[in-house]
Amino acid sequence: MTLSDRFKGIVPPVATPYNADGSVDTTALKRLVRHLVDGGVHGLFLLGSTSECVLLDARDRALVLDTALAEAAGRVPVVAGIMDAATDVCLNHARTARSAGVDGLVVTAPYYTRTNQAETIDHFRYLRGEIGLPMVAYDIPVCVNLKLARDTVHTLVQDDLVFALKDSSGDEGGFRMLVRDFRDRPDVRLFTGSEIVADSALMAGASGCVPGLGNVDPAAYVRLYEAAMRGDAAAARREQDRLIDLFQMVFWSAAELSAGAGGVGSFKVALRHMGLFSHSHMRRPNRPVPDAVQQRIRAHLVQHGLLPAGPGGTAS
Amino acid sequence: MTLSDRFKGIVPPVATPYNADGSVDTTALKRLVRHLVDGGVHGLFLLGSTSECVLLDARDRALVLDTALAEAAGRVPVVAGIMDAATDVCLNHARTARSAGVDGLVVTAPYYTRTNQAETIDHFRYLRGEIGLPMVAYDIPVCVNLKLARDTVHTLVQDDLVFALKDSSGDEGGFRMLVRDFRDRPDVRLFTGSEIVADSALMAGASGCVPGLGNVDPAAYVRLYEAAMRGDAAAARREQDRLIDLFQMVFWSAAELSAGAGGVGSFKVALRHMGLFSHSHMRRPNRPVPDAVQQRIRAHLVQHGLLPAGPGGTAS
Amino acid sequence: MTLSDRFKGIVPPVATPYNADGSVDTTALKRLVRHLVDGGVHGLFLLGSTSECVLLDARDRALVLDTALAEAAGRVPVVAGIMDAATDVCLNHARTARSAGVDGLVVTAPYYTRTNQAETIDHFRYLRGEIGLPMVAYDIPVCVNLKLARDTVHTLVQDDLVFALKDSSGDEGGFRMLVRDFRDRPDVRLFTGSEIVADSALMAGASGCVPGLGNVDPAAYVRLYEAAMRGDAAAARREQDRLIDLFQMVFWSAAELSAGAGGVGSFKVALRHMGLFSHSHMRRPNRPVPDAVQQRIRAHLVQHGLLPAGPGGTAS
């Protein structure tokens, strides 16, 4: 059974918890992995943007992989990001990930380096040739400043360099075109990276979703996926609409934080309120979510049934 | 005597030569450092974009620093880039650079991480606080996807986080405004990163220039600088116009290479033709300059007096 | 019955046919209006981007309005774009449109002028105050270089300046957020401007779609809409998938034409093949669709059942 056979559905990008001193909190990471697997997710994406991948050095990355893989214990497939600016450094990360035992790699275009589409394809080719693991192309232009062109995705698939795409480009029309282009290639797995149009993507034929918000409420995304798979658009939309409401917390820090820190930061605050994480800070230079927003997120979780109402739950 | 006192003039970003197997060619790197210092440059910028900084792992970076610093032997101040996506990883590079003995650090905004101006200022603050070396802010939005705002540069200076700026933003009007803003602060050093408007920047009050093309013809940039310093605009322009002509080689690969590979790649081909480098390839995934362009560059160097006409020199 | 009550469903932006001499072909325009109304569309959008609005002077615009309104004869509501760079010139167009008898106006942000969100809101306010017709906000940043912010749309609705939005921004996630924000305001009509994710938008709660491709196959978009309204996601998707296939013709001129000319140009070629238009050229400086692509479009229409196979139909 190939990875492509098993790799579909809800595959959250696993957030990375830290101890007070900033080191990786392996206990909390295990709790999160259990929370996700128990929530029914179909796979795990380690060391993605939501995991603060590029804020972790090689040692931290290895620790995250070893910890999460041990906890997952083969119950679901696990893929890992190897984000770095250029090929040879990515290769180092890829070798670590392979040794750790991941099922596949998630690869972005090079960044900082201003490479073009052809050089980006070469990047995938080098990694595929030297590592051999199945690869997922990760299209995230807000981070890497290059959009994977439609033709590039075709080349990556035709040359057997990737078996899947995670599309976090925000270009839902372009994603729909790719779903169309590969409608006769069920082995090609197309994932949306959007938390808020997962129902639309799945009903249109996408293979799955990689939702950062899935850290907080994995079971809801699983219900959404299952509804879509049985063709129940109304049920899928109900789940999605509730998740869109839940998602609004990412905007509450916009006056003070960057979009990155407001998004992942909110998820981590929620995970702390839910008892999964002991701390919610991100790695520097990301600033913490303001205290008032942290309290507002607690109330939000209560409203959405993710926390029991209680002493803290009444905070607004 | 502070670094600010000594840090002005022509400070080329030193290209990184490789052996055939891709390892750093320390012999060629020493030759290049001698070429630059003998050419009269006023400082060296190691591990910048032209050095393919982000394509080098920690070990390679340390080797470049040790090799170049040993060769420079204190004759000119040496600053080093610590490019990485986020604070803690940059700190690792910064410690290595400090141990190696550099005079100062060159720091960009974080990248991949989508940080805002405030988080970027924090990034500089952490580095300044924990490393203590003088720092140069490096504004290069094409690589890091964030332009350092005018207010940000003011804060970085006022809070004593940086003593200098290298502006590779292409926003020459904005740079001119900064030159104006700091006209009463001669201790604040403003460098243009542009090879082609160095005369304008210097005549307008800039402290110096960080020209990638300075690897190829350092003496010409030094002459340009000296002409500008003595107020001889016509002589500065003559040097600049010749250097603009020389620079045209960076566009000759545009049909095949990205701007990065076409630019740095051309400089490395020239350095090989000039006998300073044994190889001209860049690190992956950058593609090599096409053969026909390599020959054309040889003829170009002959025309510009950087190579004697000869058997190879007559190639077109 | 207010316009809001009647304004939903499929509202194609009506293409503008020309005679050989470039004047507006009123006979062909009437044929197209009949084709659309007979195809079951729920409204008409005159003088939009697909209508080449900004390529038409005041006289041409009045002629288009008078011709199309006479042909529509009140069978469906008709709204009209008043595109121009700034308020006072838009007011002139708006008065013409009001005199012609349109049911509402479609208004973009000012362009060329670099206005901000607040000034854009003022623009709507002036138009609303002086003309009084119901207005649709048209978000089309690729044309006007400003994205209507989520807050701006809220202000436009709260201040009763617009009752509807046409979103051609390509930001489907943002559109989904607006659908959520106004879920308790059924009188606020949210239209997607995308031809290729209409099923997703409608299943998620959008009021309708403004598809340029709807000129060519209005009945298919009406079927798609009706399927979505009765909750039959699978049927809606089947229509959408066929329409995505049909839509591919817009890319076939990409090597030679701009995206604008390749898109609208292809629709006009199809309308000529279908006998609705006598000519398919756009106004200058748009270039015509290459001959080979024109033939390929004919075959494409045959394949999609929009033309009978025949002597010309076998062209590839």
Next chain:
Amino acid sequence: MTLSDRFKGIVPPVATPYNADGSVDTTALKRLVRHLVDGGVHGLFLLGSTSECVLLDARDRALVLDTALAEAAGRVPVVAGIMDAATDVCLNHARTARSAGVDGLVVTAPYYTRTNQAETIDHFRYLRGEIGLPMVAYDIPVCVNLKLARDTVHTLVQDDLVFALKDSSGDEGGFRMLVRDFRDRPDVRLFTGSEIVADSALMAGASGCVPGLGNVDPAAYVRLYEAAMRGDAAAARREQDRLIDLFQMVFWSAAELSAGAGGVGSFKVALRHMGLFSHSHMRRPNRPVPDAVQQRIRAHLVQHGLLPAGPGGTAS
């Protein structure tokens, strides 16, 4: 004597004054033209971005042309913008301008229409062919959303479609390349549109400058130009540095106004303080400069010697 022979130096884009009711104030416009010609400018650019060209309808544009041309009375060459979104509408404006007696036309790329470089060249070709007047290419991507490529400028010159360029792209490096490319074509006139690097551009070989701020202090730009022409870089820089200080007023409204309204709006406030204009408002939807900034501009003018200190002059 061709226009190219006479067209160089300081050519301010003439601001458009309005009466209280918003109509063009022809008396004030004549005063401004006298102020500019008496200030020694070498030409006038009517109906440019600083003139709020696209906010004026055809009648207003004709009135501006007739008024200014009558006042200029042939003492300096006069060129006029014909800004509109597409070819045929621009042709209407061009015919009006030709009838009014302008010496040449200023032409941007089409806008709103998403045309490419080839279609943009066609646009110039149609205008040149049908109007016959000498033309200036106006590169202003912030308004029209397309940068004229270096190759495009070459084609426009080689095909004799334009004899001059006004570069307001902010890409000073690219402008320097064009100065280089046409160094053997003194008949090709290259103007910078930047108020703040005019000395650099002129010392590098540019033909002139089109400074919006030149409305306020034309004589200073003329002195700057003359200093540059006689090779006195230090004197040119002194004038430029003073003008950069004067220019700072355009940023003082940034919290409330768009860049367009803050820039042109500040110039108009200055012209009112100087008694040249009776009103300083721009056309809608541009908002007026805040009162506090208006007072601050008065003090600024006093400080820069453009207003006598007096009762109002002491305001801060």
